[in-house]
Amino acid sequence: MHNNDSNSGRAQDNIRIVVLISGGGSNLQAIIDNCQSGVIECQSGFIKSQTGFIENQPGIIESQSETVGTQSSHNVTRVSASIELVISNRPGVYGLERSKQAGIDSLCIDHKQYPSREDFDAALITAIKSTKPDLVVLSGFMRILTPEFVNNFHGRLLNIHPSLLPKYPGLHTHQRAIEAGDSEAGVTVHFVTAELDGGPAIIQARVPVLKNDDADALAARVLEQEHKIYPTAISWFAEGRLSLTNGKAMLDNEILPPQGFDYQG
């Protein structure tokens, strides 16, 4: 269906982002904070060197306009990113308040007002497309999407999921990790495909599961990492370094490993 190159992977002057939420929006806040002044910033970007990935300095995201040899020899251009619209499927959530405080357009499309999943997704598609987005970011958006929705934004639709995918797709990820006796848990950012939480992974961060952890304690530890890796993945996309090509997540023209880039924050 979608075997060829996606629209992503190309640096543009400004990347227009739509963010979909269902709740408190702490990941939205991390993205807002990293898009301030219209220039996406990242706590820890990565530059690819001949010997592998090396950590970039904190600061404004700069994209490489030529193949990178060493850190000192690459050309850089700034890429700006703007959140054009935030959409919640639930009324009254704090994420909508965060958008308002940041001066970002927001709206609620309440899924309960639609007779079917298809009707709700059609309304969502129309609202998103009106902003002509380059990237659609699911940020704690707790809805299963129709294939129609996913196909509309193929290659420019990202999700964050609080587990080390492919482990624990779906709900209650932290409780399931604890009950399984896992020694580590984490979070994955991935491209969205029709398979629930099953699209190609882009980046993962790991945290230890501690002896007395309950689901809330573990969730809080994972969330700290979420706030780092989502802006990182978005900055890669904005720089034109990240794409979904022939069904594979690619960074700097190389296929990422099945579990994505291993983030060491």
Ligand code: GAR
């Ligand atoms: C985050 O932990 C995110 O990973 C999770 O919902 C939370 C939203 O928090 N997403 C999923 O479970 C999607 N399957 P936030 O509203 O504070 O960003």
